Amino acid sequence: MNLRTALATALVVLLLAGLGYWWWRTHERVEEWIDLPRSGEAASNPLYVLKLALKKDGVKALSRQRLQPDRYPLGARDTVLLLRDPRQLSASDAKALLAWVHGGGHLIVRTPPLGELSAAASIPVLTELGVKFFPQRETDCVAMYVEHQDSHVEFCQGRRFLLMERAPVPLRAWGADDTGYVFARLPQGRGSVDVIADLDFAVNAAGEEHEEAIKDAPHIALLRQLLAPNYRSGGTVHLIYAADVPSLWMTLLTRSWMAWGPMLLALLLWLWRRAQRFGPLLPSPASERRSLLEHVLASGEHVYRYGYGHLLHAAVRNAFLLRxxxxxxxxxxxxxxxxxxxLAERFKLTPAEIREALATPVARDHAAFRSRIATLIRLRNSL
Structure with a gap:
């Protein structure tokens, strides 16, 4: 190793050592907690936190998107909470639920979300219980008071309901006949059905404004009272929800832009490069000509221009004589x-015209050359 190489190596080692010393003197390892977005069931199940809370409290809880009575048979002391729109229930499932409630089950069902709804519309379970709805949309909030907590309002986006004469007398009710009810516990045999205007206080992923709603103390108290009939009775709480899955195109738009963004940019650049430039219209460039007749004509003009017209005349005369x-x-x-x-007698010409056509023209006599060539071509075509 020569001296220059040794000096360069030592310099590099000193630089690396100085960089390492500066790094360890100016940087400090710290831990930072970052809340990642929900994934898996926590992102798709709006009752996921409620299920975890029930399990932690010693209550058996199951959550799913559909009732599935064949796979998950309902027990006599079970509770079913339907977060889904009751209009999505089939007639067979509604009949089976009411029969199960008569045997001691506890059903919690919400009213349909706000929107167009006919007063005469038949809704599974609710219509059989004698529940009807206002034809207009109700959005009045209801005041709620919990001990040692600030005043609270609920059911601001819930649909209120009325009880017809054939409906059973409610065990518990929240509301009035003139303004409508937001909650009613209706007895059915040995069980009961809770009809409630909305269940937004029980969800954990129903939008930014309700994302942590289940953690509020008033909501916990309301949920505890709602689940009271069969709570810790040895039964299972079945949480039925409708997963709000975004469309494929929306998912691609919001989560896959790192892939389609550069591809779209590359496509636009390619289209810009292939597109015609703005400006005045220019004539198309002349394409190459490959006509054999044009080559023959150009060759003849070249030969005649350089004084070889007698060769052209001889070629035409030989073609006539061969035919x-x-x-x-x-x-x-x-x-x-x-x-x-x-020949004059045959072609109706004079002998002088025949002799002139067969004779070689004088050089640079353009008129005589054209006349004799034309006569020979006409005689040849006449044969």
């Missing part, structure tokens, strides 16, 4: 005046 030998051997065998006389 004359095939079509009229007798006239082709003659020569001189006899041939001129015979």
């Amino acid at each position: 004359l030998r095939r079509r009229d051997p007798q006239a082709a065998a003659l020569d001189g005046e006899p041939q001129a006389a015979l």
Whole structure:
């Protein structure tokens, strides 16, 4: 190793050592907690936190998107909470739920969300219980008071309901006949059905304004009272929800832009490069000409321009004489005046015109050249 290499190596080592010393003196390792977005069931199940809370409190809880009575049979002391729109229930599931409630089950069902709803619309479970709705949309909030807590309002986006005469007398009710009810516990056999205007206080992923709603103390108290009939009775709480899954195109738009963004940019750049530029219209460039007739014409003009017109005349005359030998051997065998006389009689010309056409023209005599070439071509075409 020579001296220059040794000095360069030492310099690099000193630089790396100085960089390492500066790094360890100016940087400090710290831990930072970052809340990641929900994934898996926590992102798709709005009752996920409620399920965890029930399990932590010693209550068996199951959550799913559909009722599935064949796979998950309902027990006599079970509770079913339907977060889904009751209009999505089939007639068979509604009939099975009411029969199960008569045997001791506890059903919690919400009213349909706000929107157009006919007063005469038949809604599974609710219509059988004698529940009807206002034809207009109700959005009045209801005041709620919990001990040692600030005043609270609920059901601001819930649909209130009325109880018809054939409806059973409610065990618990929240509301009035003139303004409508937001909650009613209706007895059915050995069980009961809770009809409630909304269940937004029980969810954990129903939008930014309700994302942590289940953690509020008033909401916990309301949920505890709502689940009271069969709470810790040895039964299971079945949480039925409708997963709000975004569309494929929305998912691609919001989460896959790192892939389609550069591809779209590349496509636009390619289209810009292939597109015609703005500006005045220009004529298309002349394409290459490959016509054989044009080459022959150009060759003839070149030969004639350089004084070789007699060769062109000789070629046309030989073409006429060759066809004359095939079509009229007798006239082709003659020569001189006899041939001129015979051809003049056949083509209705004078012997002088025949002799002039067969004779070689004088150089640079353009008129004589054109006349003789034209006559020879006409005679040849006439054979």
